[in-house]
Amino acid sequence: IHRQAHLVEGFSEPFRRAVEREIRRLGVEIWAGCQVKAFGPEHVWLSDGTELIAQTRLWAGGFQVPSWLSTCGLPTGPTGALLVDKYLRVQGSEHILAVGDCADFVWGSRLLPKIGVYAVRQGPIAAQNLLRLIRGQPLIPYRPQATVFVCVTVGNRVAVAEKGRLVWRGYSATVLKNFFDWLYMRKLKPLRWQEFFY
Incomplete structure (x- = not known):
């Protein structure tokens, strides 16, 4: 049961279809575009009125931006994470850096997905830029790889x-x-x- 229209968001259509096809091949039924409204000992009620019998339920929270980011007064992006510039500085701030799940990084016209392959490469750039800020040196831009x-x-x-x-x-x-x-x-x-x- 997934709130969004698709299980995999932010990736190519062929990749999304392949993931969903493999999950269905395992015998898993996907209920997309609805939410769990309530559940009892052996039932789950969905937001569209459907009632399912389910003795065992597993909840997977997925990606979620910490709620305090929206209350700290800094600019946030579409996912609720902090908007950063090409140097991984929070937009409008000279001395605050953000990376990974806490950062919304726009590359060209697209928002980078929240996946580790980007985050692990942002970390060393952010560390270098933090030292450069302290030393008053020019910052290094983060350039995501073309394909991952x-x-x-x-x-x-x-x-x-x-x-x-x-x-x-x-x-x-x-x-x-x-x-x-x-x-x-x-x-x-x-x-x-x-x-x-x-």
């Missing part, structure tokens, strides 16, 4: 991946996702590669 590798696990050993215009599914996508996750995580702490490949 996006991958969503949708079942046991099945993922849907997108890189540029290429969209594919299956175990190969899972292996690539696990490999990239392992490469990133091993920079942070010692990890055995077997923990990432199943």
Whole structure:
């Protein structure tokens, strides 16, 4: 049950369709465009009046901007995150930086999606710019990569991946996702590669 019209927002139409198709292939029914109005021990009532029998319910909150951002007096964007300029400074402020889920970064005419592949590259730029602000040096602009590798696990050993215009599914996508996750995580702490490949 998903409030929006589609489960995957902010990505290409082929990628969105592939993710939803794989979820349905697992036997999952998608109720899009409605919300849970109430639930009891064995029932769930939807905003459109539908009543579903459900003994077990799982709630996934998804992405949510911290509510205090809207009350701090700084400019916010479409997701409620802080609007930032090309240097990751909050618009209208010389000394406040924001990255990742707390930042709405507009590149050209599009808002960057809230995914880790952008956030992990914003972090080092923000850190350098913070030092440059302290030292009075010119700031470095953040330039998002033209295409990113996006991958969503949708079942046991099945993922849907997108890189540029290429969209594919299956175990190969899972292996690539696990490999990239392992490469990133091993920079942070010692990890055995077997923990990432199943």
